[in-house]
Amino acid sequence: MQESADIIIIGGGIVGLMTARYLAREGADVMLLEAGDLGAEASGANAGSIHLQIPYPEFAAYGEDWARAYRPCLEFLKQSLALWTALPAELGADLDARFAGGITAAWTGAQMDRIRAKAEIEAEAGVETEILGRDELLRRAPYLSPEAVGGGYCQPEGKANPLRVILVLARAAACAGARIATQTRVSGIVPVRGGHAVVTTRGEVRTGRIINAAGAAAGRIGAMIGTTLDIRGFPLQVTITEPLAGLIPHLVYSAAGKLSLKQVANGGCVIGGGWPAREREDGVLVTDPESLAGNMGVAARVVPALARARALRSWTAWVNGTPDWRPILGKDPDRPEMIHALFPWVGFSAAPMTARVAADLALGRSSPVALRGLSLLCD
Ligand SMILES: Cc1cc2nc3c(=O)[nH]c(=O)nc-3n(C[C@H](O)[C@H](O)[C@H](O)COP(=O)(O)OP(=O)(O)OC[C@H]3O[C@@H](n4cnc5c(N)ncnc54)[C@H](O)[C@@H]3O)c2cc1C
Structure with missing residues (x-):
């Protein structure tokens, strides 16, 4: 050539x-x-999530100063999401793209306070997050555990089939x-x-x-x-369950552990959220059983129906990360x-x-x- x-x-x-x-x-x-x-x-x-809101685990770990510095990224993601919503029609193709919103579920009052604080910074970037009490949360998302005390709902978020x-x-x-x-x-x-x-x-x-x-x-x-x-690259893993009857329209996160969860077109639930995979000595990535157990544990706590679902397949890849x-x-x-x-x-x-x-x-x-x-x- x-x-x-x-x-x-x-x-x-x-x-x-x-x-x-x-x-x-x-x-x-x-x-x-x-x-x-x-x-x-x-x-x-990847897991096919189309994110917008500030990720809860990073907000909890790095705090409000980090979130304020991240604000231009939110504005950028908001514009990107607008391009995403137009993309299927533009390409004339079904991308399995759905935009039913994302929910971060909380289990304690302290977590709700953090979701509120996060929502204030999101609002400064023009990203609206609705704060939901327990009853409203369970009315909109009846598949969630009744132990949830409330949550934040970010309407524009969605998913597509990578x-x-x-x-x-x-x-x-x-x-x-x-x-x-x-x-x-x-x-x-x-x-x-x-x-x-x-x-x-x-x-x-x-x-x-x-x-x-x-x-x-x-x-x-x-x-x-x-x-x-x-x-640089960070090794991550994601898992999909067997197909379940229509259950979860939203993108779901938890304030009690790393989670991103969605149900895809064939009914399978894709479960991830930044759990690390393992790099073998020869450089090949393999799933980490501890991450798998941890990730499934968080998912089943948030959506109890998942405790009875079989995981079909996990896969791994390097994500591009900056500090x-x-x-x-x-x-x-x-x-x-x-x-x-x-x-x-x-x-x-x-x-x-x-x-x-x-x-x-x-x-x-x-x-x-x-x-x-x-x-x-x-x-
Ligand atoms: C398991 C997992 C789950 C994720 N889930 C989500 C999610 O739900 N939502 C979300 O928004 N993001 C998610 N991400 C992150 C997202 O997938 C990546 O940030 C995004 O795909 C990066 O796209 P890219 O085109 O920049 O890079 P890549 O997809 O990494 O593509 C880079 C390409 O460059 C090629 N390349 C590298 N070096 C060379 C070279 N020397 N010569 C020629 N080609 C080269 C590679 O082969 C590769 O194909 C996830 C990532 C992982 C790993």
Whole structure:
């Protein structure tokens, strides 16, 4: 392969594919390079939650100062969610996307106080969270444990099927004219006259602009141009149960333990929430039985019907994480011909807006959102 493209995207996860689609639709000459298969890392293996609210466990652990610093991310996620809701019609495809809202259930008065405090900061970012007493909570979500004392309800949140999303996006990007090369790992970036040579396992591609959408491996791409990026992979696991009759329309979280829970189109309940998987000595990820037991325990406490459901399958993947949860988004300060498009932890939810920003910058436009205060690159 000895080719050229005006814009090269490194990474065929949801961010890379969405960016490729935006760029190709707008007439750019764009090529996407993916080391393995499209969506084979976090983007195809995630839990499919479309989050908006401040995550309760992090709010409890890091406090209000952290949450205030996170506020620009909420505004960003709100805009991303608006793009998500339009996406099925835009793509003309069923993505199993549903937006019935997210509920954080509480078990103590102290947890309710925290949900209230969290809601105040969310409101400052224009994100409304309704505070529900026990009766109203159980009326709206009768599947929850009667031991719940109340909760917070964030109406815009939802879910989509990550595998469908990846397949549909890949088709849409290719139909719009993006060139997509899978099994093509980038191993180096060399400055050449008029741009860069992107060195891959299948040859070189010459380009003027590069978008780093390599997710958990983005630090290695940064290192290729001499930039240190504070992002790395964290091993996570998710589990799905056997199909149950229609029970849970919402995205469900608990204030008493890490949980994200939803029922998908075939009736299975997808249970996760940031429980760690284990990395074997050979680097392969495997499910951690302690995480599995802990995660199922929290889920069954929140939704008692799940105590009788069999878990069918657990899977693992590396999530892209930054220490304070803020994205690395924008032009590289030293090498502006590279644009980093990295939204950590909830990158599925944030992908449409992350891709929009990356595409606009690559086209020479200004970012549609303020990056100062949002992106770690602009501190
Ligand atoms: C188990 C799990 C559950 C999650 N649940 C949720 C959720 O419910 N909601 C949510 O919002 N987020 C969730 N996330 C996070 C979310 O999945 C990620 O933040 C998001 O998918 C990141 O997308 P991406 O396109 O940036 O990166 P990725 O999906 O990681 O894609 C990056 C791509 O770059 C490729 N690549 C890397 N290095 C190279 C190279 N040198 N050359 C070429 N290609 C390369 C990789 O092969 C990969 O395909 C979850 C993550 C995990 C792991």
